Amino acid sequence: MRKTIQRVGGILVLCILAFVVFAVVNDILRLKVGQETDMVHSFYDIEENTLDVLGIGSSHSYHSIQPGSLWGEYGIPSYVMSSPSQPVACSYYLLKEMLRYQNPKVVLLETFSFREETQYNTEGYLRSAIDGIHIGKVKTELLEDFFPDYSWKQKLSYYIPFLVYHNRWSELKNYDFNRVAWMKGGVLDFRVVPQTEPEFPEKPLKLPKNTRKYLKKIIDLCEENGIQLILYAAPMANNWSVKKALRINLSVEKYAAKRGIPFFFYQKTKELGIDYETDFYDDQHLNTYGTDKLTKHIAEWMVQNCGLTDHRQEEKYKSWDEDYERFNARREKMLEARKEN
């Protein structure tokens, strides 16, 4: 009997050990969207009920909102839970998941992905958005919604992304071992690639059915939770997708006006003073110089209109000051390196 108990105990300890090893290995091998910033995953490192602002949307979202600056200059605790080409449907579920842990006052939704007509573009983009969501009610609901005909086996890799990413062992980088939650989902990119300003279209393009469906869900969710939803379209340079995106945004403008939702159509209003020679790092995205302009504008609007207060002196947010110092040091270092070059 004693031997049996010893053995059962041994097996249990071995299982726990294996589980711990699995957790470590899984964390190293999984895909880090945004590399070290690790946008969706790092969200869970934020202390519960501390965020005032949440950014969701595509790459245009993390290339337009800088959480570090929002804290450093305005004392606004924020997080950008974005991913490349994040579908609106995924933004909705990410918001839903986020609301299980946080109670933000403002949600910033970037509108670039509104042009997509399907629930998701490619599996890669879909996985970038949802792999990080913890196993639970929201993930199950999302998978039921996206893949109603999938068997449990087909859905398994969405619950256990390790099944997909275990082969990353041959391509591990430094950031796979050192992810940084202190960037709060933001990125720093000082590359400058001069661009040209795109022509502004006149005719709007109808919002795709799918976008309307999930945008409505996001609006309803925000209303239910007393959250101020802000839509915005980050400026773009001349590129293959700009015309369609701008035409869609003309429709978003009408839709937002109808629903009484603030919409910042920066390409149209030109209120940021974007310099196409210095504020882009490619033909789609703002660099950090451009991001700073957009962040500043939207932050001041939020402070004036959304009742956001400065949390910098609060004990609860002490760690945010430390994170900001690291962010600022990284920023200064990158700027210095740029000057030297």
Place this chain on the structure above:
Amino acid sequence: MLFNSIEFLIFFPTACLLYYLIPHRFRCAFLLVCSYFFYMCWNPGYALLLLTSTVITYASGLLIASADRMEDEAERTRRKKLYVALSFVSNLAILFFFKYYAFAADTIVRLLQTVGIRARIPAFDLVLPVGISFYTFKVLSYIMDVYRKDICAERNFLKYALYVSFFPQIAAGPIERSKNLLTQLDEKHKFEFERVRSGLLLMLYGYFQKVVLSEYLAIAVNSVYDSYKERTGYQLLVATVLFAFQIYCDFDSYSNIAIGAARVMGFRTMENFNTPYFAESVADFWRRWHISLSGWFRDYLYIPLGGNRKGEFRRQLNLMIVFFVSGLWHGASWHFVVWGCINGAWQVIGRWLKPTRKKIQELFHVDETVFSHKLLRMLITFGLIDFSWIFFRADFRQSLSVIKKIVRIGGGWITWGGNMKAMGLTYQTVILLCVSLLILFLSDLCRYRKIDLIDVICRQGLWLRWLVYLFGIFGILIFGVYGPGYDAQAFIYFQF
């Protein structure tokens, strides 16, 4: 379901747990249900074929046993032979129809075309039932054993049906003999920690062979063989050597998982591979490779044909017949037959050259017991076997092209890295393959020297044992080829 599928990883522990929890008297029926469930996961309809073979041979066994009780010897022999013949014809007819019909029809049409006759034979779009070659041979061995009175005919249908369909062995063997497995079905298996652990470790090693080694080797081999026309002789040579290890790992992995799974439930099954690439002759290789099949051919074909009792010529003819049939068993295609015949021919030629070899050895005072001599023999044997694998991997025409290219190796000596990249391998995967092949070599070396590696591991201190377990599990989880986007390559032997 495949052994390397998520379904099996759920099915097997559940089946084992229930097996040990339910009372002994229900276990046989329970395992039978499990085995049919396991088989029906591929194609539920084909379970009827399995059942048909089972019913025919079960009844034949009983009829042979009843004939045995007849007093008239002539009538007894006639009846017994009749039942054996009926059993063989019916089972081989099913096998022929599902596996060889299309091949035979195609061969006949082509033959008739060569003499100017245009013929049309109706075609059937049939999917090869999984494991049909294995369980057909299994039931035929039972009939022969009953006929030879090596075993008594089994009266309990459930037990016999379980012997035929036993899930660890149903898809790809080993082709277990009835006198080994049937007798174990009455044993009351207790949960013995050491035995279960040993079975699980063997399964773990099998998974390593399949999911890591065989799958990575398959990437290199397939990339070269699938575009052999554009490949250099050097790449084809490397791919051919790698294929020898791929097919070994593939089939040995299945056997190890099957033997390990049976061991976890308390069953002792026969070994199927015994360090085949340490063989010192082709005949030795076939004593070590797919032992359950080689043994089947020896006992139920070679010996009944006269074996080596009817002179040298008949001996060599019998060898060629056995390897012809063995080739056909492996696949319904002429290149498998060529592969079998080459293996038979190596042995026949080996016998012809034996006197010359002896003379040379005497002339140069070669000591046959020294390592260098053994190593040379192993390398030559490996070369001969690997040559035959070309015909196993590719069809006849492709094989000839591959051999031509390998012989005219000139112009193919490009850089090592370049070759690996062209074979679909990265620098990291080459290192992984080298380490994995080293593990395979060391494991086989231990087995060759009669060291039970699993026993050695189990006798170690806790920290080392656990380290081995964790390295094994996570080595497979991390480095294995599986998961979405990857269509788990079916075990090579499933097509036979």
